[in-house]
Amino acid sequence: MLETETLDVERIRADFPILRRKVRGKRLVYLDNAATTQKPRQVIEALDDYYSRYNSNVHRSVHTLGEEATEAYEASRKKTATFIGATPKELVFVRGTTEATNLVRFAWGEKFVKKGDLVLTTMMEHHSNIVPWQLLCKNKGATLKFVGLNPDCTLDLASFEGLLKEGPRLVAFTHCSNVLGTINDVSALCAKAATAGATTIVDGAQAVPHMAVDVGSLGCDFYAFSGHKMLGPTGIGGLYGRRALLEEMEPFHGGGEMIREVFLDHSTWNDVPYKFEAGTVNIADSIGLGAAVDYLTALGMDKVREHEVRLLKYALSELAKVKGFRHYGPEDPSKKGGVLSFNMADVHPHDLATILDEEGIAIRSGHHCAQPLMRWLDVSATSRASFHVYNSHDDVDALRAGLEKAGAIFRL
Amino acid sequence: MSSADIYRELILDYYRNPRNFGKLERFDIEAHDSNPLCGDEVDMQIKVGPKNSIGEIKFSGKGCAISLASASMLTELAKGKALDWVKDVSKEDVFKMLGNPELGPSRVKCALLGMKVLKTGVYGYLGAHYEDADGSDPMA
Numbered sequence: 086m087l088e089t090e091t092l093d094v095e096r097i098r099a100d101f102p103i104l105r106r107k108v109r110g111k112r113l114v115y116l117d118n119a120a121t122t123q124k125p126r127q128v129i130e131a132l133d134d135y136y137s138r139y140n141s142n143v144h145r146s147v148h149t150l151g152e153e154a155t156e157a158y159e160a161s162r163k164k165t166a167t168f169i170g171a172t173p174k175e176l177v178f179v180r181g182t183t184e185a186t187n188l189v190r191f192a193w194g195e196k197f198v199k200k201g202d203l204v205l206t207t208m209m210e211h212h213s214n215i216v217p218w219q220l221l222c223k224n225k226g227a228t229l230k231f232v233g234l235n236p237d238c239t240l241d242l243a244s245f246e247g248l249l250k251e252g253p254r255l256v257a258f259t260h261c262s263n264v265l266g267t268i269n270d271v272s273a274l275c276a277k278a279a280t281a282g283a284t285t286i287v288d289g290a291q292a293v294p295h296m297a298v299d300v301g302s303l304g305c306d307f308y309a310f311s312g313h314k315m316l317g318p319t320g321i322g323g324l325y326g327r328r329a330l331l332e333e334m335e336p337f338h339g340g341g342e343m344i345r346e347v348f349l350d351h352s353t354w355n356d357v358p359y360k361f362e363a364g365t366v367n368i369a370d371s372i373g374l375g376a377a378v379d380y381l382t383a384l385g386m387d388k389v390r391e392h393e394v395r396l397l398k399y400a401l402s403e404l405a406k407v408k409g410f411r412h413y414g415p416e417d418p419s420k421k422g423g424v425l426s427f428n429m430a431d432v433h434p435h436d437l438a439t440i441l442d443e444e445g446i447a448i449r450s451g452h453h454c455a456q457p458l459m460r461w462l463d464v465s466a467t468s469r470a471s472f473h474v475y476n477s478h479d480d481v482d483a484l485r486a487g488l489e490k491a492g493a494i495f496r497l
Numbered sequence: 498m499s500s501a502d503i504y505r506e507l508i509l510d511y512y513r514n515p516r517n518f519g520k521l522e523r524f525d526i527e528a529h530d531s532n533p534l535c536g537d538e539v540d541m542q543i544k545v546g547p548k549n550s551i552g553e554i555k556f557s558g559k560g561c562a563i564s565l566a567s568a569s570m571l572t573e574l575a576k577g578k579a580l581d582w583v584k585d586v587s588k589e590d591v592f593k594m595l596g597n598p599e600l601g602p603s604r605v606k607c608a609l610l611g612m613k614v615l616k617t618g619v620y621g622y623l624g625a626h627y628e629d630a631d632g633s634d635p636m637a
Contacts, residue, residue: 435607439604443500450535465536465559
């Protein structure tokens with residue numbers, strides 16, 4: 086068995102306190118990273134440090150603590166923006182990907198989508214990149230259409246180009262599917278959409294944590310991601326928006342911080358990105374996200390990606406040996422994120438997850454917030470194992486042993 | 498308790514060969530419920546028999562071994578009983594029927610989905626036929 090050489094997994098594992106705990110008396114084998122990742126001590130300490138040393142509100146307090154908090158908050162924005170190839174003014178801090186798509190729905194969609202317009206999304210989307218557009222279209226009298234998929238679980242480009250001819254106002258799609266792992270060719274899709282005159286929004290929730298992302302070369306108008314899936318805290322994420330677009334958009338929430346001047350009959354707005362950050366922002370978790378960005382940057386995103394491709398390759402070959410195993414997604418690990426959805430004969434994913442939990446193995450089971458995709462796959466649910474930097478070939482071996490045990494219990 | 502104990506022969510047998518699975522052509526009671534968390538779905542239909550009893554009962558749906566086996570076993574238990582019996586069925590009765598498996602909170606919902614559907618259907622029917630509750634044929 087060849088341990089992956091790209092990352093020093095043992096050293097990385099030592100940074101994650103939770104990986105030392107036992108679950109049901111067994112070593113924790115955490116394979117639910119597409120749902121949320123674990124946090125290194127560097128992130129936990131950044132949160133602790135903020136609350137213990139300089140907890141204060143940002144932007145308006147002139148005392149020492151306030152200035153330190155503001156400096157840390159803005160430093161984190163700069164790091165996070167740089168991490169995805171954006172400038173700080175183009176990065177809005179939000180709660181996560183879902184809030185990011187909803188922000189675009191309200192602040193951009195309410196202003197620019199009109200009755201009779203067309204919005205496109207795809208059959209491989211998470212509900213957070215479907216439901217906001219359903220709501221927008223319903224409210225505006227616009228139409229929502231779905232780009233289809235090929236049998237190999239990639240996006241059907243003929244369907245995409247056909248729908249572009251209908252002149253959509255907005256095109257929404259994922260960078261990397263949270264179920265199939267399919268990595269879409271974002272720059273090619275955005276270029277085609279731009280030629281058709283459409284604005285683009287890309288769901289990067291499963292991409293930013295796992296591969297180098299540069300929004301400039303991707304050429305998208307909006308790009309959304311979540312901090313908690315990239316070793317950061319929950320409750321914080323980012324929305325990149327092209328500067329000119331952010332400037333012409335309406336605010337999202339109204340309140341403090343987002344205003345320049347308030348009169349009795351009207352108000353004027355703060356500069357971007359503050360126009361979209363009403364109220365007291367999530368200071369601690371933004372700072373925690375900055376620490377996560379530092380951690381990933383130090384590892385190197387190309388190495389993170391290489392590590393996951395190796396794990397995927399190993400997992401696909403090992404798990405294929407398990408009786409009844411069926412994988413959903415592209416078979417080529419180089420075209421796929423570190424997400425592996427599967428089923429085992431007639432064993433329901435929830436039963437499988439219960440059996441694996443007894444072995445200390447955490448996987449996800451269910452519809453993964455992608456019910457239209459489940460229907461397309463003609464399954465009610467799948468099991469999903471997903472990787473991150475602290476996973477090793479040992480974890481894949483544990484998963485394989487767990488699946489074999491489940492097979493024995495279900496007498497496959 | 499290990500998962501090998503949860504997934505005993507009994508549960509696997511009812512999962513793979515569910516008794517009373519299907520649809521009734523004629524029925525007086527119909528109910529449906531699902532678990533949004535995992536997508537388990539159960540439908541139940543009942544044809545009321547003499548003296549407000551459960552004459553015929555069928556269920557259909559999709560889900561895990563625990564939810565489907567539980568729904569199936571419950572239909573067998575319910576068949577021929579008085580509709581009023583459904584009021585007294587408890588969680589403990591369902592757990593006992595399944596062999597008292599040790600289930601976490603999320604899996605308990607799977608085990609109880611069938612009971613919830615049965616109660617939803619029967620309670621609705623009893624409410625609608627409250628004035629006939631003297632034992633006479635409610636459909637008369």
